Amino acid sequence: MTSSASQPWWKRAGWAVFAIAVLYAIDLAAKIPVGQTDGSTRPVLNLYLYQIIASAAVNIILAVSLQLINGITGQFSIGHAGFMAIGGYAAADFSLHSGIDLAAICGGGALGESVSFVVALMIGAVFAAIAGLIVGIPSLRLRGDYLAIVTLGFGEIIRVIILNVDRVGAARGLSGIPQKTTIFTGYAFAAITVLVVWNIYHSSFGRAMLAVREDEIAAEAMGIRTTRTKVMAFVISSGFAGLAGGLFAHLFMYLHTNTFTFVKSIEIVMMIIIGGLGSITGAVFGGVVMTALPEVLRPVGQWRMVVYSLIIILAIRYRPQGLLGMRELPDILASLRRKKGGAR
């Protein structure tokens, strides 16, 4: 595993600025009005397509955060949707109430709205992380199937609790959430998520998580506090899930607990399995593939869900290690270079 610790900070900052500029440009381009044959103008990307592309960013965050606890630390958690829900509802609630005041305090306009948005997202992430701590501490003493069932249970508990909170709409759902998630903000946060998880993975903590995954007893014998490591991964993971939830809420402008059932949790698990369990790059691919697939299959009409399920079954059957297995992008690039360049 290579260490990026050697790059000078200004080089890295330069790359970051470049990436941000590119993202912003893409977002602007997507909104350019194009003249239509009937005389009206529509943006390059219609709202539907825009939302799909932005939701891919949300799914990337969900997949990468789940990868940290499932693929890297090896803890079988299938309640991720619960943390997404907490983040979404907490962020939305803030935006609908205190957020308006905060925006005004910051002078209103674009700056005020942006500040309010970011604060809402952070609140969502923090609430989700706290929930992760509460769920994680008792649950992570369990192993394997038992942990899976407990996380599944907690996911449902969270969902049902939210379902009974009138302030966030209960069974009616929560509507009127301002649309603040853009392709730019979505992918910017996705990039931050990938960067943070990548940095943790390539550090002593990442190695400790891998050790817990590979052999908990040996890890403990080597001085690694396994429960502490698992809880750490779990809290970080659920925090980012909350961030994804907040972005989701401000993208689709409406929340209902029916979105956050364990089926959603399983979908996120499928993302990391398709992409490759243990690979951060794989999680990114898995998130994108699982977002695109239902849309790409629309021409198949009513057979869409059948074909979708079939593809997943075939993928697991013929490539159980996922698209990337446990490899990351740098490893793939390196092996491609080897094949082209001959001797290395």
Next chain:
Amino acid sequence: MRFGGLYAVRDLVMKVPEQSLFGLIGPNGAGKTTIFNVITGVYTPTGGQVVFGGTAIEGWLPARITEAGIARTFQNIRLFADLTVLENVMIAFHHSSKETLWDAVFRGRRFAEEEERIRSKAMDLLKIFHLDGFAGEVSSSLPYGSQRRLEIARAMATSPRLLCLDEPAAGMNPQESIELMKLIRWVRDEFKMTILLVEHNMRVVMGICESIQVVDYGETIAVGPPDEIRRNPKVIEAYLGGA
């Protein structure tokens, strides 16, 4: 140490002198691994004490016991199979690392320094154990004898004062056993280590141990240097049955 109605180990007193090569032997089911697991924190004894360097450590988490200076290897080699040889050893430096989570995420100077420190100390250890050539290899691809050596090297990376080896010669042919004996003796001398050895291979035990304790049915039946143990009638009976 009681498991329900069964006393796996009862009324046992074991004193391991510093920097000694101490052997723990006995027939199968005698309670050796139980004693081992009590010392290394896998079990909390139902009665009695484990005292290490003046401190009572029974009931401590295994990770805390390792921090206190006791390292162990396992009967069935427990390497981190899918990780490389170097990563296996680097992991053992985690508990003594000064990296914080913040450092890892924001990659300041302390992170770079700590990573470099861990990496070079791990490589040094691999060099001493003649495993540096395998550094980038996945640990499960190593030959068996090298895997054993790696497990010992990894345990040494935790900077222990007591090294507990659980049947290190298991599955080794005579040539490998001789290499292992040399290795263990060398580790003790080079690192001023105290070594506690559980072993079935009598050649290894008699060959390197300075002091041996024999247990059977959870109780001590003899303690002493190899020559005495070899001739002790109770020991002979325990292993070979009554005449």
